[in-house]
């Protein structure tokens with residue numbers, strides 16, 4: 001297991017490095033002359049140069065990159081050019097919205113997908129199984145924003161149970177915060193579930209036809225026991241892999257949901273700062289998200305190693 | 316054992332296995348007495364595995380059975396999955412062909428054996444583990460205490476199959492079905508595994524249904540043999556009689572296609588004869604005797620009317636059985 005973890009860790013660090021170079025270069029290439037834009041049309045060349053110098057933007061790119069990386073590693077994400085706010089503070093505030101939204105959405109998706117996908121696999125060839133597969137297909141075809149709008153019309157406008165948008169911060173009222181997250185999480189969770197159900201269903205179907213499930217039955221398990229005790233445990237391997245692969249999907253979904261329900265999350269902040277050419281803010285925040293995605297995949301790899309002895313013991 | 320004395324370990328009557336479109340087993344009847352051993356032979360696709368799985372109630376999805384499977388005072392064919400499951404592994408058990416794919420890859424082999432014991436006898440974990448170790452010792456597995464903790468992929472094929480056998484025999488079943496238990500193994504360990512299976516079955520006094528392509532194995536391990544072709548038993552009787560004086564032309568062909576000291580040679584001068592033609596696919600079975608397209612003695616009757624299995628000790632299903640030596644002499 002140690003060798004496996006080390007290998008995956010090396011891969012994790014390598015991926016973070018490559019991602020950091022790519023983000024840095026991409027954002028610098030797209031950003032243009034930041035000082036000139038910040039100062040507006042009438043600025044003199046001297047003023048522009050002076051500002052560039054203040055921000056360290058006139059240094060050679062490798063030096064700037066190195067400086068950014070070292071500071072990031074120390075937890076210093078830089079600061080906004082205009083407002084001088086620390087990026088780490090900006091981000092922390094927004095994470096209180098985005099993280100609960102994304103994680104609860106994913107969790108809800110998993111909690112729906114595993115039983116429903118298993119049921120659909122168990123009833124393949126029957127009407128109930130086919131209906132579930134169809135519902136999941138429709139679910140995949142529904143865009144995230146459409147699901148959000150439908151839900152907010154139903155629960156927010158028609159029934160008036162929940163806010164249709166906006167945000168009550170945790171510090172004001174945590175009940176309010178949760179209330180403003182219910183519909184967004186529900187929309188995100190349903191969309192994630194629709195995607196995952198298909199994979200759970202095919203993973204369970206595949207496992208159900210394996211010889212070891214038949215053996216489990218040959219020594220005394222009922223069909224259902226064999227499915228739950230032996231089948232699901234083995235199906236968890238491909239399911240965990242798929243969940244890891246869906247994290248990018250999850251972040252995309254979170255961005256759209258934050259828009260639909262006008263939540264002050266990370267994505268809104270990034271878009272605002274892109275418009276304002278806040279190079280450092282955008283660069284650091286995007287990097288943070290990418291590290292999150294890579295880290296989740298790293299954790300999935302570790303989990304896979306724990307779940308599968310064949311991988312754990314391989315060198 | 317809960318057997319009612321005198322009743323056979325298993326009695327199969329008119330077993331049919333079908334998925335609605337094709338029929339893989341077409342009316343098979345046989346019985347194995349307590350402690351008896353029957354071999355089941357036949358070319359690939361003749362329905363041996365489907366017969367075995369039907370007895371266990373483990374047919375693949377979409378397949379169903381007709382007929383009776385009497386065992387331990389009940390008709391297994393009529394039991395629900397739940398009722399059957401309490402017997403599987405306890406009064407009847409099965410050893411499968413490929414031990415790597417047949418063992419749960421994510422559970423330690425010791426846990427897989429102890430589970431069976433605990434499930435059926437309700438003993439505590441420690442007792443079950445002791446019994447599992449005893450089983451493994453009987454299977455001559457090296458250092459069973461530490462091997463208990465191994466995963467299936469960490470041990471050799473021969474060891475895996477011995478684990479399978481230990482699981483299947485752990486609860487002293489009345490009947491053990493072994494479906495080509497050594498086909499997936501190295502030739503060098505096949506003999507050893509068979510010897511162990513043989514000894515363990517003897518020790519328990521269990522009945523055995525042995526499925527194999529290897530006729531010498533049948534000759535060495537079984538009292539009776541049934542020859543299957545295209546979903547039917549075409550010949551059945553004491554092993555010696557069937558192998559020495561087969562009445563059915565398919566059995567003759569099967570025997571002639573086995574390598575023996577007499578007919579086998581590596582220099583190409585082998586006198587090994589294989590049966591011409593192929594096993595007919597299930598959706599295109601011929602009328603009459605299933606073997607008629609390949610049979611040297613086939614007549615018009617063979618091509619229209621299905622022969623029934625008849626005879627006393629040696630039963631065969633053939634319109635023109637091969638004459639026995641004494642019959643030839645009498646003519």
Ligand SMILES: Nc1ncnc2c1ncn2[C@@H]1O[C@H](COP(=O)(O)OP(=O)(O)OP(=O)(O)O)[C@@H](O)[C@H]1O
Nearest residue numbers: 339357358359360361362363364365366375596597
């Ligand atoms: N899952 C399945 N779906 C469809 N047909 C099947 C299935 N399993 C077996 N069959 C068919 O049923 C027939 C009998 O197969 P079976 O496995 O019983 O043969 P067998 O005598 O055990 O052969 P072998 O010696 O190759 O193991 C074959 O024609 C086979 O193609």
Ligand code: SF4
Nearest residue numbers: 604607610617633634
């Ligand atoms: S019944 Fe006819 S075709 Fe079938 S084995 Fe006998 S002789 Fe051959």
Ligand SMILES: [Mg+2]
Nearest residue numbers: 363364365494
């Ligand atoms: Mg078979």
